[in-house]
Amino acid sequence: MNVVIVGAGRRxxxxxxxxxxxxxxxxxxxxxxxxxRASALASEIGGEAFTDHRQALEMTQPxxxxxxxxxxxxxxxxxxxxxxxxxxxxxxxxxxDLAEVAxxxxxxxxxxRLVMVCQQHRYATGAARTREALAGRxxxxxxxxxxxxKPDIKANWHRAWGGGHIVENQIHPLDLTRYLLGDxxxxxxxxxxxxxxxxxxxxxxxxxxxxSVSFECKGGAVGSVATTYGAFPGIKxxxxxxxxxxxxxVKIRGHNFELLFEDGTVETIASEIDPTITIAxxxxxxxxxxxxxxxxxxxxxxxxxxxxCLAANTSAMTGHVVKLA
Numbered sequence: 001m002n003v004v005i006v007g008a009g010r011r012x013x014x015x016x017x018x019x020x021x022x023x024x025x026x027x028x029x030x031x032x033x034x035x036x037r038a039s040a041l042a043s044e045i046g047g048e049a050f051t052d053h054r055q056a057l058e059m060t061q062p063x064x065x066x067x068x069x070x071x072x073x074x075x076x077x078x079x080x081x082x083x084x085x086x087x088x089x090x091x092x093x094x095x096x097d098l099a100e101v102a103x104x105x106x107x108x109x110x111x112x113r114l115v116m117v118c119q120q121h122r123y124a125t126g127a128a129r130t131r132e133a134l135a136g137r138x139x140x141x142x143x144x145x146x147x148x149x150k151p152d153i154k155a156n157w158h159r160a161w162g163g164g165h166i167v168e169n170q171i172h173p174l175d176l177t178r179y180l181l182g183d184x185x186x187x188x189x190x191x192x193x194x195x196x197x198x199x200x201x202x203x204x205x206x207x208x209x210x211x212s213v214s215f216e217c218k219g220g221a222v223g224s225v226a227t228t229y230g231a232f233p234g235i236k237x238x239x240x241x242x243x244x245x246x247x248x249x250v251k252i253r254g255h256n257f258e259l260l261f262e263d264g265t266v267e268t269i270a271s272e273i274d275p276t277i278t279i280a281x282x283x284x285x286x287x288x289x290x291x292x293x294x295x296x297x298x299x300x301x302x303x304x305x306x307x308x309c310l311a312a313n314t315s316a317m318t319g320h321v322v323k324l325a
Contacts, residue, residue, distance in 0.1 A: 001025050001288050004060055004086075006053050006077060007068030008032035008041040009153065011091050011276075015066040015118075018280035020045035025064075025284055029056040053077055057084045064287045066280070067091060070155055071163065075100045078115060079107050087114040087287040089280065093167050093306050096160075101303050108299065116283050116295070117302035121176040123278040126257030126269030127296075130250055131180045133259055133267075138246040139184050142223030144173040147231040147238040150205070158206045164316075165211035165227045166192075166309045173241040174225070175305040176252070179296060180243065184219030187308050189323050191215070192316035198230045213312045225312075 001024055005016040008030055020027050027047040032038035038049035050056035057065070057080055065081040067074055067090045075095050078088045088108075094101050094117055108115040121127070146169065156162030166174070177185040191214050198209035210228035217223065231238065241252040247262040255271035282294040311322040 001064060001284065002028040002060060002062045003064045003066065003284070004029040004031065004047070004053075004056050004062040004081075005041070005045075005066050005068070006031040006056070007066075007091075008034070008037040009068065011118075012066070012068040013041060014274070014276050015068055015089070015091075015280050016041055016045045018277040019064075019066065019284065021277075022281050022284045024288065028060040028062060031056045054080055057081060057086070062086050064089070064284060070161060071095060072161065075104045078104055082107055082111050082113045082115075085111075085113070087116075087283070089116045089118060089283045091118050092171055092302070093117075093163055093309075094303065095306075096163055096167070096310070098303070098307060098310065101306065105299060105303070114283075114286060114292075115299050116279075116286075117297070117299065117306075118276065118279060119172065119175045119297055119302055119305065120275040120279045121172045121255070122179045122296040123275040123282065124176075124255040124257070125272045125275075126255075127176065127179065127275075129267070129269060130252075130257050130259060133248060134180055134243065134245055134250065137248060139181060139217070139219050139221035139243065140246070141244040142177055142185065142217070142221055142242070143244075144170060144223075144225045144227075144241045145239070146170060146225075146227040147235050148227065148229055149232050150199075150229050154204065156207075157204050159208060160206070162207070163309075164208050164313060165229070166213060166225065166312050167306070170211075170225050170227055171305055171309045173252070174308060175297075175302075176241070177223070177243070178301075178305060180250075181217075181219070181221075184217060184221065186218045187215040187223070187311075187324055188218055189216045189321055190308065190312040190315050191321045192312045193319075194316050195228075198228075208316070211316065213315070215312075
């Protein structure tokens with residue numbers, strides 16, 4: 001199965017290596033506007049270097065494409081990939097406009113092509129066991145925090161390009177919560193506020209400095225996400241995601257899970273493999289065989305996670321609670 005990687009940055013490298021390591025897969029093209037970056041990754045994982053994705057698609061005719069380009073480019077590039085018959089894995093977010101998300105859905109449905117969004121946290125080693133442990137329990141509280149410096153991808157310094165805190169990064173714990181809890185973890189209202197008095201709007205910075213959102217879930221639980229770009233590297237415990245349930249507290253740090261049961265039992269489940277590799281391989285298997293059984297999310301469910309995050313941003317900009325249907 002021939003694969004093209006679009007975007008040779010940090011995420012493109014991870015997906016490219018995962019694709020190159022998957023049995024029966026050959027990377028035939030790497031695309032990046034930076035010729036040196038495209039050539040460097042192609043020399044490592046195989047394939048020809050391109051600066052134009054359309055040329056790469058036309059010349060290589062891949063069966064699967066990974067899109068790790070900036071979000072505003074995703075939908076058009078995905079439609080171009082579907083046009084040559086490829087399945088598509090897209091780095092989140094698909095887009096910042098739900099109409100664009102729907103446009104891609106229509107094209108993929110008409111062509112009967114698999115389109116996946118890289119919500120890799122669902123594929124962490126401990127995720128399935130944690131979901132099982134939480135099943136049937138009442139949920140009290142969901143709490144996430146992140147202490148970060150300015151994004152390492154400088155394009156994400158612009159909120160219009162990266163989406164801001166919740167779309168650029170905190171979509172992951174929110175999406176993971178939806179997987180772990182099902183309907184009980186489905187937000188029905190969002191209220192968000194932001195701080196932009198920490199950094200000067202200079203040197204290319206045009207983003208919210210800190211961001212906080214409170215939400216209510218269908219199952220009655222309440223939750224919050226608090227995140228900042230105002231920290232600095234090397235802070236211990238700079239990211240966490242906790243779920244307080246009846247007789248169980250779940251602590252998630254990175255891709256590691258700790259389950260604290262009321263009877264004193266503790267289960268610790270460390271990641272055995274980078275879940276980006278796991279989801280990439282699940283996508284490639286599904287693309288090659290048509291067997292979707294290993295997939296933990298379809299396109300519509302991924303779109304729902306994005307819709308929730310965009311609702312939070314709407315709340316932040318308007319100062320009003322946003323209700324979700």
